[in-house]
Amino acid sequence: MICYGPRVYDGDVLAGNWRRPGKGKIPQVPAELDLVVEDAGSGFCGAVVGCDKEAVTLEDRFGKRRLFPLAPAAFLLEGRPVTLVRPAPAPAAKGARRSASGSIAVEGLRARVARESRIYVEGVHDAALVEKIWGHDLRVEGVVVEYLEGVDDLPAIVEEFGPGEGRRLGVLVDHLVPGSKESRIAAQVSSPGVLIVGHPYIDIWQAVKPSVLRIPAWPEVPRGVPWKEGVIAALGWRMEPAEAWRRILGAVSTYSDLEPELLGRVEELIDFVTEAS
Numbered sequence: 001m002i003c004y005g006p007r008v009y010d011g012d013v014l015a016g017n018w019r020r021p022g023k024g025k026i027p028q029v030p031a032e033l034d035l036v037v038e039d040a041g042s043g044f045c046g047a048v049v050g051c052d053k054e055a056v057t058l059e060d061r062f063g064k065r066r067l068f069p070l071a072p073a074a075f076l077l078e079g080r081p082v083t084l085v086r087p088a089p090a091p092a093a094k095g096a097r098r099s100a101s102g103s104i105a106v107e108g109l110r111a112r113v114a115r116e117s118r119i120y121v122e123g124v125h126d127a128a129l130v131e132k133i134w135g136h137d138l139r140v141e142g143v144v145v146e147y148l149e150g151v152d153d154l155p156a157i158v159e160e161f162g163p164g165e166g167r168r169l170g171v172l173v174d175h176l177v178p179g180s181k182e183s184r185i186a187a188q189v190s191s192p193g194v195l196i197v198g199h200p201y202i203d204i205w206q207a208v209k210p211s212v213l214r215i216p217a218w219p220e221v222p223r224g225v226p227w228k229e230g231v232i233a234a235l236g237w238r239m240e241p242a243e244a245w246r247r248i249l250g251a252v253s254t255y256s257d258l259e260p261e262l263l264g265r266v267e268e269l270i271d272f273v274t275e276a277s
Contacts, residue, residue: 026073030087031056033264037084038076039068050260053086057260065200065261099136100254117168117273118161119145125245126172126204133255134266141274154196155188163193170269173198195272197265202227205248207262212251 029035031051037058038045044066046058051070059065068074073081089102097105119138121127127147131138138145148157151173163169169191173182176198186196201207205228206218221230228241237244255263 026081026083028085029075029077029082031070031084032087035077037082039066040074040076040081042066044068048084050264051084051086052256052260055260056084057264100133101137102255103137105136114144115142115273116166117143117170119143119170119172119269119273120157121145121147121172122151122174123147123149123204125249126174128245128249129204129207129252129258130172130266132249132252133258134270137270141270143270143273151182151185154185158189158191158194163191165193167193168273169194170273171196172265172269174204175200175202195269197268199259199261199265201259201261204262205231205245207259208248208252209257209259212257213248 029037031048033048033050035048036046037048039058044058044060046060046064046066048056049059049065050057053070055067055069057065057067070084070086072083075082075084099105119130121130124147127145130145148154151171154171158169158171161167161169171186171194173186173196176182176186176196177200182198186198189196199207202221210217215235219231219234221227221234228244232239232241232244237247239247252258
């Protein structure tokens with residue numbers, strides 16, 4: 001990962017009359033995965049790990065991630081201002097149908113015999129969301145998703161699974177951020193046949209974009225208040241968590257309804273458990 005830091009420039013590259021005639025238009029560059037750019041405002045430099053129509057997520061060489069809006073001339077590519085844009089979807093074959101994940105659907109699919117490799121997620125809501133968006137892809141690849149009801153016993157679960165050649169395990173963890181309980185548990189697993197990835201959200205509910213539910217944002221829940229119940233109360237929904245989840249899941253139809261921090265991680269797990277066989 002090559003980043004061009006502030007020492008390369010004489011002053012602010014976005015200041016002055018760089019838009020005057022003769023300077024040329026600021027190029028638009030598709031925010032393809034792994035493209036390395038620098039946020040012109042903050043100096044944060046990283047590779048693209050996710051992008052939607054409004055924002056791009058960058059990951060630096062230390063694994064830190066930040067979300068930036070797709071504003072005009074907001075980034076530097078090899079020291080030059082650029083405008084990042086959402087990549088165009090890959091052209092599908094004429095008449096081809098897309099699955100909910102954006103992949104080309106396999107017509108007349110007969111589910112493949114399940115691999116020994118597995119993907120584990122924390123709870124039943126996580127499993128339902130993964131099935132709704134990636135279910136077609138998982139059946140094509142013969143990958144089974146199981147839920148754990150939490151990750152407190154993850155090291156023992158991994159040992160019981162017995163990862164090895166042709167038998168990989170991918171684990172999706174909620175709230176996998178530095179210093180969290182989940183990150184400490186994940187650090188106890190070091191098998192090369194296991195990949196543990198996660199998203200920053202307290203619960204998988206937050207991986208659904210607020211706009212999909214026509215709410216301005218997911219509410220902040222005070223410490224000590226059960227998160228789901230706190231969200232329901234703050235939104236003024238008169239329902240139990242199970243009914244609230246049905247409402248949330250029912251509003252999701254394609255990958256574009258989910259945050260990029262989740263999309264990239266699930267795709268990463270599918271790649272990991274299928275590349276060995």
